[in-house]
Amino acid sequence: MAEEVKEIPAAQMLAAVSQVGTAPPAVNIPARQPSPLCLPPQDPTTEEGTLPYPRSPRLSRKAKQPATLSREALSRHLEELQAERSGTEAHLQSLKKRSDDLSRSAEAMKQQIGERFEIMRQALQREEQAAVDWVEQDRREASGRLNRVLKDWTQHLNQVQKNIVCAKRALEQAGKEGPQEYTGDLSCRKKEDAAQEGIKMSEGRFQRLLKALRNISKDLQAQLQRRNFLLDSVAVQIDRQACNRHIALGRDQRLMYFTSEPRAGPELPLQFDRVCCALGSVGMATGRHYWEVDVGCCSAWAVGATYACIERKGVEKGAKLGRNRHSWCVELREGRLSAWHNDHHVACRVGGRKPLRRVGVLLDYQRGRLAFHDARTMKQLQEFSAVLTPVFDRMHHQFMEPVFPAFRFFRPDAGQLGPSHMEVCDLHL
Structure with a gap:
């Protein structure tokens, strides 16, 4: 009869070791055929092997070492690396070619810009030469008139001097021979002074020319600055979901009317319920953006920008x-123009005698800059940025959220005729 085999679980063996501090007693376990219910013995050096005790870190590191690659595998790996090197070199060549193309494109752009400005410089030079030639012609004409006057006065002076000589001789002769009647003409009429207007240049025409050139210079500078802004123009449309009920929109969602009767419809979550405000439909979170608002037909208004978190x-x-x-604006109320932020304001002045009809708004998101301009003269009304007047106690040198164009109607004056409306302009270069 076969000897009975006594099996001791591994957990019990480890417990005995930890309690006694010595190895467990040896147990005679004869070799036997594997039972179908037992797993076959596994190689303890393999990663998948299961040991009756935790594997040491040294054995774990050994098990994780990569296996030795065959010659065929190394050849395939080398081919892959060579293919990757070829692809990388081709990509680098493509990038270098793209860089050269960009350089050539930039040079071509610079040349075209230089040609356009050269045309303008030539036109200005022609106008400058024409103005200088006119001044020179006017000087020559005035000099000619002056020379004729000088010649006339020189002849008069010579005649006076001759009469003086004759008068002296007659006086000497009368002293020697006694009083005698002198038959010569010693009369000398007093010559009237030359007309001062006849020897002046055209001062009036010159002053008119200077005024015209000054206005042209201002207009040219304004147009050049506005052209730079128009390069970053953005199409702004009004968000119907955010408009107060007293604001009616046109079909293109750029024209806003103030209506005394609120429009029908359910109240929306993003809608201004009491303040007559409207917001643009798209927020701007990067880059430079410019838009203009026509306010000529509105007597009391506010144009600005805001975060979406405004109440x-x-x-x-x-x-x-x-x-x-969360918001910035310029507003016209009771005939006074002012800039507002964080419940503080400063007065704004519009250059010239003409009223402000169009407001230009420039947003430079990365630089944290928001500026308002008179779109006709490009005079800056107010700028909000990191370096500004201390009136505004908290200025943003960096915007933290998307910025939305914002508009507000104040109730129109009683004497204003017609509807009160604002319109976001459709800008073209």
């Missing part, structure tokens, strides 16, 4: 443009 309900400062930290 939409109620009439508190959090829902009014420029009365909180």
Whole structure:
């Protein structure tokens, strides 16, 4: 009869070792055929092998070492590396070619820009030469008139001197021979002074020329600056979901009318319920953007920009443009133009006698700059940036959220005729 085999679990063996501190007693376990219910013995050096005790870190490191590659595998790996090197070299060549193309394209652009400005410089030079030639012609004509006057006065002076000589001789002769009647003409009429207007240049025409050149210079500078802004022009449309009910929109969503009767419809979550405000439909979170608003047919308005977190309900400062930290604006109210942010304001002045009809807004998101201009003269009305007047106690040198164009209607004056409306301009170069 076969000897009975006594099996001791591994957990029990480890427990005995930890308690006694010595190895467990040896047990005679004869070799036997593997049972179908038992797993076959595994090689302890393989990663998949299961040991009755935790594997040491040294054995784990040995098990993770990569296996030795065959010659065929090394050949395939070398071919892959060579193919990768060829692809990388081709990509580098493509990048270098692209760099050369960009350089040539930039040089061509510079040449075209230089040609356009050269045309303008030549036109200005021709106008300058024409103005200088006119001044020179006017000088010659005035010099000719002056020379004729000088010649006439020189002849008069010579005649006076001759009469003086004759008068002296007659006086000497009368002293020697006694009083005698002198038959010569010693009369000398007093010559009237030359007309001063006849020897002046055209001062009036010159002053008119200077004024015209000054206006042309201002207009040219304004047009050049506006052209630079128009390169970053953006099409702004009004968000119907955010408009107050007293604002009606045109079909293109750029024209806004103030209506005394609110439009029908359910109240929307993003809608301004008490303050008559409207927002642009798209926020701007990068780059430079420029848009203009025609306010010529509105007597009381505000144009600005805001974060989307501006309050939409109620009439508190959090829902009014420029009365909180989330919005900036310029506004015309009771005939006074002012710039607002964080419930602080400064007065704005418009150059010239003409009223402000179009407001230009320039947003430079990366630089944290928001500037308002008179779009006709390009005079800056107000700039919000990191370096500004200390009136605004918190200026943003970096915007933290997308910025939306913003508009506000104040109730029109009683004497204003026609509807009060604003329109986002369709800008073209």
